[in-house]
Amino acid sequence: MKDYLSTLIYSCIIFCLALNSCEVDQAFPYNLNMPDQTIILSRNITDVAGITIDTSRTIWAINEKDPLIFSIDVLSKNTTNQITIANDSDYRGVTYLDGYVYVARNDGFLKRIAVAKNKAVKTYFNSSQSITDISGMDYDKEENRLLLVHKIRPDATAIDIYSFDLKKEKFRADIAISIPLKEVKNLMESVDVKDITFHPTALAVDPVTRQIYITLSNRYIIVAKSDGTLISIAPFPNTDNSVATGLCFSKNGDLIIAFQNDNDKAKIKTFLR
Numbered sequence: 001m002k003d004y005l006s007t008l009i010y011s012c013i014i015f016c017l018a019l020n021s022c023e024v025d026q027a028f029p030y031n032l033n034m035p036d037q038t039i040i041l042s043r044n045i046t047d048v049a050g051i052t053i054d055t056s057r058t059i060w061a062i063n064e065k066d067p068l069i070f071s072i073d074v075l076s077k078n079t080t081n082q083i084t085i086a087n088d089s090d091y092r093g094v095t096y097l098d099g100y101v102y103v104a105r106n107d108g109f110l111k112r113i114a115v116a117k118n119k120a121v122k123t124y125f126n127s128s129q130s131i132t133d134i135s136g137m138d139y140d141k142e143e144n145r146l147l148l149v150h151k152i153r154p155d156a157t158a159i160d161i162y163s164f165d166l167k168k169e170k171f172r173a174d175i176a177i178s179i180p181l182k183e184v185k186n187l188m189e190s191v192d193v194k195d196i197t198f199h200p201t202a203l204a205v206d207p208v209t210r211q212i213y214i215t216l217s218n219r220y221i222i223v224a225k226s227d228g229t230l231i232s233i234a235p236f237p238n239t240d241n242s243v244a245t246g247l248c249f250s251k252n253g254d255l256i257i258a259f260q261n262d263n264d265k266a267k268i269k270t271f272l273r
Contacts, residue, residue, distance in 0.1 A: 027232035028223065030255050035269035039077045045070060048258045048266050050094040050137065050202065051246035052101070059268060060115075061246060061258060062094040062103055069094065069101060069113065072268070083119055085111065093137030093203070094246075095146060097166075104137045104148060108171070110164060124164070128173045131162045136203030138248065142210055142226075147176060149214060151199040157181055158228075159200060159214065177212060183230040184222060202247035202258075208273070215244040215257070242267070 039059075041048070049064035058080065059072045067088075071081040085103065093104035101113045108126035113119060133151040140147050146164040163176040202215045211231060212224045221244070223231045236244060246258030246268075253273040260266040 028221075028234040029273065030234075030271040032221070032234055032271065033237050034271075036254075036272045037074075037270040039072060039074075039268040039270075041072070041266040041268065042079060045079070045266055048245050048260050048268075049090070049092050050103075051256060051258045051268065052094050052096040052138075052248045053250055053256060054096040055251070057250070059248075059256065060094055060096050060101055061268070062091050064090050064092065064245075067091070069103065071115075074270075081115075083113060083115070085113065085121065092134045093148065095137055095139050097139050102137070102146060104134045106132075106134050108132050108134055108148070108150075110146070124169060124171070126171050128162075128171055130160075130173065130175075131171060135200045136214065136247065138204045140205050140210075140226075141207065145172075145176070147203060147205065147212070149200045149203040152181075159184070161203070161212070177224070177226065177228045179212075179214075179222070179224050179228045179230055184233070187230070187233045188220065201243065201245050204247040204249050204255075206249055206253055207251055208249075208253035213247060213249075213255070215247050221247075221257075 047064045047066060048061050051059055051061045053059050057074045059074060060069060062069050067085045069083040070079050073080050089105040089107055091103050092106045095102045099115060101115055103111045108131040110124040112122045134148050135151050136149045138147055144166050147161050149161045152159060158181055159179040160175045161177040163172045165172060200214050200216060204213045210226050213221060215221050220233055220235055222233045225231060242259035242261040244257050245260050248256050255271040256268060258268050
C-alpha cells in the first residue's frame with residue numbers, strides 16, 4: 001500500500017510539472033524554431049552587441065568591440081549606412097528613437113548619436129555604481145525611459161533592470177524592474193541559482209503588450225510583466241551553437257533577434273507575431 005501511494009504521489013507531481021511546462025510553452029507567442037526571415041550579415045560584422053529598428057523598417061546594430069554602428073534595410077537585406085564612434089569601451093546595447101541612436105557602454109554610460117549627416121554625439125555619464133556591466137537596453141514608451149539590464153552578479157537574487165529618464169536625461173539609481181531568480185529557477189530545473197553560468201545578453205520591450213523580453217545567452221528567452229512577474233520562458237533551438245546577442249521588436253510586435261557564431265556569419269532572424 002505504501003509503495004502504491006508513493007507511486008501515485010510521484011505520478012501526480014510529474015503530471016503537474018508537465019502541465020505547468022505546457023502552459024509556459026503555450027504562453028510564449030513565437031515559434032523560435034521557424035524564423036519568418038533571416039538576414040545573413042557580412043563577415044566584417046561578427047561581434048553584434050545589440051539591435052534596434054526604426055520607423056522605416058531599418059535595423060540598426062552595433063558591434064561590441066569594433067566601434068561601428070550599421071544599418072540594414074529589411075527588404076533588400078543590404079547594409080545601407082555605417083557610423084563610426086569613439087573606441088573608448090565595449091558596447092552592449094542600442095536603441096533608435098526620434099532620429100537618434102542611443103548606445104550603451106558596458107560601464108553604464110550612454111551615448112546619443114544623431115543619424116543625420118552631422119553625426120553629433122552626446123554622452124551621458126553614469127554616477128551610480130549599481131548600473132555597470134550593461135548587457136541590454138530598450139525604450140519603454142509608456143514611461144518615456146530607456147531600460148537597461150546588466151549581467152547577473154554572483155550574489156544576485158534577481159535580474160535587475162535600471163532606467164534612464166529621457167525627459168530629465170538622467171540615470172535613476174533605483175531599480176525599475178526586478179525579476180526574482182527563484183521564479184526563473186522554478187521553470188528551469190537545470191539551473192543552480194548559487195552558480196549561474198549564464199547572463200542576460202539582450203533586452204526588449206514588446207510595444208503591443210509592454211512585456212519585457214530578456215535573452216539568457218544562447219539558452220533561453222524569458223518574458224516578464226512590467227512589474228517583474230515572470231510570464232513564460234522558451235529555449236532557443238541549439239542548431240548551430242549561435243549566441244543571442246541582440247533583441248528588438250517592430251512597432252507591430254514582430255520579434256527580431258541577432259545571433260552570432262564564432263565559426264559562421266552573424267544572423268538576424270525575424271519571428272512574426
